[in-house]
Amino acid sequence: MKSNNKENCFRKVLMTGNDAIAEGALRAGCRFYAGYPITPQNELTSYMAIHMPEYQGVFIQAESELAAINMVFGASAAGFRAMTSSSSPGISLKQEGISYLAGCELPAVIVNIMRGGPGLGNIAPAQSDYFQATKGGGHGDYHSIVFAPSSVQEAYNLMFAAFYLADKFRTPVMILGDGMLGQMMEPVVLHSAPLEFSENIDKPWALTGCKDRNPNVIRSLYLKEGALEALNERLQKRYQMIEKTQQRFEEDFVNDAQVIVVSYGAMARIVKSVVKKLRQRKLKVGYIRPITLWPFPVKAFNRKKTTVKYLVVEMSYGQMVEDVCLSVPDKKKVYFLGRAGGAIPDTGQITRKIYKLLR
Amino acid sequence: MKKIYSRPQSLYDVVTHYCPGCGHGIVHKLVAQVVDELQIREKVIAVAPVGCAVLAYDYWNFDCTEAAHGRALAVATGIKRMRPETVVFTYQGDGDLAAIGTNETIHTANRGENLTTIFINNAVYGMTGGQMAPTTLLGQKTTTTPHGRKEQEGRPLKISELLAQLEGVYYVERVSLHTPQQVINAQKAIKQAFQNQIEEKGFSLVEILSPCPTYWNCSAQEAMDWIAEFMVKEFPLGRIK
Numbered sequence: 037m038k039s040n041n042k043e044n045c046f047r048k049v050l051m052t053g054n055d056a057i058a059e060g061a062l063r064a065g066c067r068f069y070a071g072y073p074i075t076p077q078n079e080l081t082s083y084m085a086i087h088m089p090e091y092q093g094v095f096i097q098a099e100s101e102l103a104a105i106n107m108v109f110g111a112s113a114a115g116f117r118a119m120t121s122s123s124s125p126g127i128s129l130k131q132e133g134i135s136y137l138a139g140c141e142l143p144a145v146i147v148n149i150m151r152g153g154p155g156l157g158n159i160a161p162a163q164s165d166y167f168q169a170t171k172g173g174g175h176g177d178y179h180s181i182v183f184a185p186s187s188v189q190e191a192y193n194l195m196f197a198a199f200y201l202a203d204k205f206r207t208p209v210m211i212l213g214d215g216m217l218g219q220m221m222e223p224v225v226l227h228s229a230p231l232e233f234s235e236n237i238d239k240p241w242a243l244t245g246c247k248d249r250n251p252n253v254i255r256s257l258y259l260k261e262g263a264l265e266a267l268n269e270r271l272q273k274r275y276q277m278i279e280k281t282q283q284r285f286e287e288d289f290v291n292d293a294q295v296i297v298v299s300y301g302a303m304a305r306i307v308k309s310v311v312k313k314l315r316q317r318k319l320k321v322g323y324i325r326p327i328t329l330w331p332f333p334v335k336a337f338n339r340k341k342t343t344v345k346y347l348v349v350e351m352s353y354g355q356m357v358e359d360v361c362l363s364v365p366d367k368k369k370v371y372f373l374g375r376a377g378g379a380i381p382d383t384g385q386i387t388r389k390i391y392k393l394l395r
Numbered sequence: 396m397k398k399i400y401s402r403p404q405s406l407y408d409v410v411t412h413y414c415p416g417c418g419h420g421i422v423h424k425l426v427a428q429v430v431d432e433l434q435i436r437e438k439v440i441a442v443a444p445v446g447c448a449v450l451a452y453d454y455w456n457f458d459c460t461e462a463a464h465g466r467a468l469a470v471a472t473g474i475k476r477m478r479p480e481t482v483v484f485t486y487q488g489d490g491d492l493a494a495i496g497t498n499e500t501i502h503t504a505n506r507g508e509n510l511t512t513i514f515i516n517n518a519v520y521g522m523t524g525g526q527m528a529p530t531t532l533l534g535q536k537t538t539t540t541p542h543g544r545k546e547q548e549g550r551p552l553k554i555s556e557l558l559a560q561l562e563g564v565y566y567v568e569r570v571s572l573h574t575p576q577q578v579i580n581a582q583k584a585i586k587q588a589f590q591n592q593i594e595e596k597g598f599s600l601v602e603i604l605s606p607c608p609t610y611w612n613c614s615a616q617e618a619m620d621w622i623a624e625f626m627v628k629e630f631p632l633g634r635i636k
Contacts, residue, residue, distance in 0.1 A: 103469040106462065253458070
């Protein structure tokens with residue numbers, strides 16, 4: 037697809053999720069991208085190879101996922117908005133680098149277009165990397181902010197928030213999509229950065245050469261007694277701030293609902309269609325769709341009515357369901373439906389499960 | 396009285412954490428001297444490895460970053476591509492550059508990135524307590540080759556000669572620290588490697604044979620003698636490319 041170089045132009049185009057993420061990143065100010073081939077995210081890398089030069093940015097096909105994430109580390113340390121993308125097995129390889137980014141307090145955006153696992157798995161959509169994405173993933177006590185877009189338009193939109201929040205909180209941000217989102221084509225309105233994410237964030241810590249200032253050092257090694265604890269305390273304080281201010285979710289039909297279905301990403305598209313159909317049959321069903329997976333939108337589960345049942349639907353054998361259990365007063369009211377390995381819970385399965393819970 | 400010699404501005408006046416007889420202190424000073432001579436202190440960015448020299452930024456008075464073990468050249472690539480006006484170098488040991496980071500080393504060199512690499516070869520892993528390195532000599536005793544390194548454990552890896560085969564590589568030289576004359580040669584080579592980057596010639600690497608008396612289990616003088624007697628035979632000195 038030929039992109040228009042004018043960042044302010046509003047156009048409606050048909051794009052795959054992978055292309056839209058790349059286009060969103062470029063318009064959000066990403067000027068460095070390094071990636072390594074892996075399906076089902078290859079279109080994203082190709083899009084960057086074609087269009088990054090239009091923004092005078094740097095594209096590198098790295099020799100491995102390890103090299104790619106560490107090139108991103110370098111570009112970020114130099115003060116630029118930088119991104120890498122991959123799919124599940126490749127993201128496992130990037131975990132060391134993500135931990136270093138977190139430890140060195142460097143912003144970066146990492147895109148995971150999830151596929152079936154464990155191991156080499158397959159190239160079908162899955163949501164089995166939820167634990168890895170939201171609980172740290174690499175070594176050490178850290179979190180990345182995790183966004184889970186459920187449409188191509190939302191994937192595009194979230195890139196502005198991703199780069200902005202990465203800079204603001206000096207933290208890695210992950211876009212957690214799946215093969216379905218990456219590969220499907222939908223119309224997207226290409227817009228410029230929303231006002232709330234367009235503030236330019238100063239980076240006095242960046243490596244630029246120490247002209248007219250003391251040298252900057254980027255490090256995560258702290259050997260002096262108490263120094264590493266101090267870093268961790270600083271990070272935890274930041275994470276608490278993120279948890280307080282950055283929870284995002286979408287919900288509908290929840291006020292009178294007896295059953296609320298919880299799902300995210302492409303899976304939530306199927307859940308939404310089921311819930312809307314059952315509402316037409318006057319059944320008291322609603323849905324919650326977390327948009328941030330970390331911080332998990334605990335706020336969405338804060339309700340007085342204690343008889344509500346939650347059905348968590350995932351393309352995994354039950355990962356987000358643990359966070360739902362931690363967010364509700366009574367985890368006995370939490371039920372689960374999941375398939376993995378490239379299989380997707382279908383509308384029939386979800387409908388039958390809801391009917392069972394309504395009985 | 397005229398001052399004819401002093402500590403370079405690029406080197407902090409601090410107490411060393413390196414062991415007595417270690418080569419890192421010498422090379423840190425050589426790098427600092429070269430940075431001063433070329434007047435690039437305000438535009439140099441160093442990438443420190445994982446290994447004894449991770450703390451290089453405690454000694455150098457210019458911008459520095461750490462890199463994950465073996466990934467220094469990937470990090471340096473990211474910095475230099477985004478800030479081509481800076482002078483970026485990596486400082487890496489043999490384990491970092493020629494074992495865990497071999498892939499990054501070869502591909503960065505093959506891309507002909509306009510970078511400078513200072514490669515410290517002391518034939519052993521220092522920071523972790525003296526294990527076998529890719530450059531450990533055959534027969535050399537380490538904590539993981541207690542009876543001496545055998546062929547099956549790998550022969551000393553000549554990464555500099557390997558890299559010299561690549562078209563993207565502009566300059567490779569091997570130097571040593573075992574006599575004052577060798578130290579002077581080492582400084583010349585380091586200066587050349589920085590000069591090349593300033594002139595945008597491409598990838599330059601200086602391999603430096605460096606003593607580790609602590610894990611060679613000998614005195615500082617014996618370590619220098621061991622370089623002269625054994626190491627230079629396995630790793631011949633001079634310009635490789």
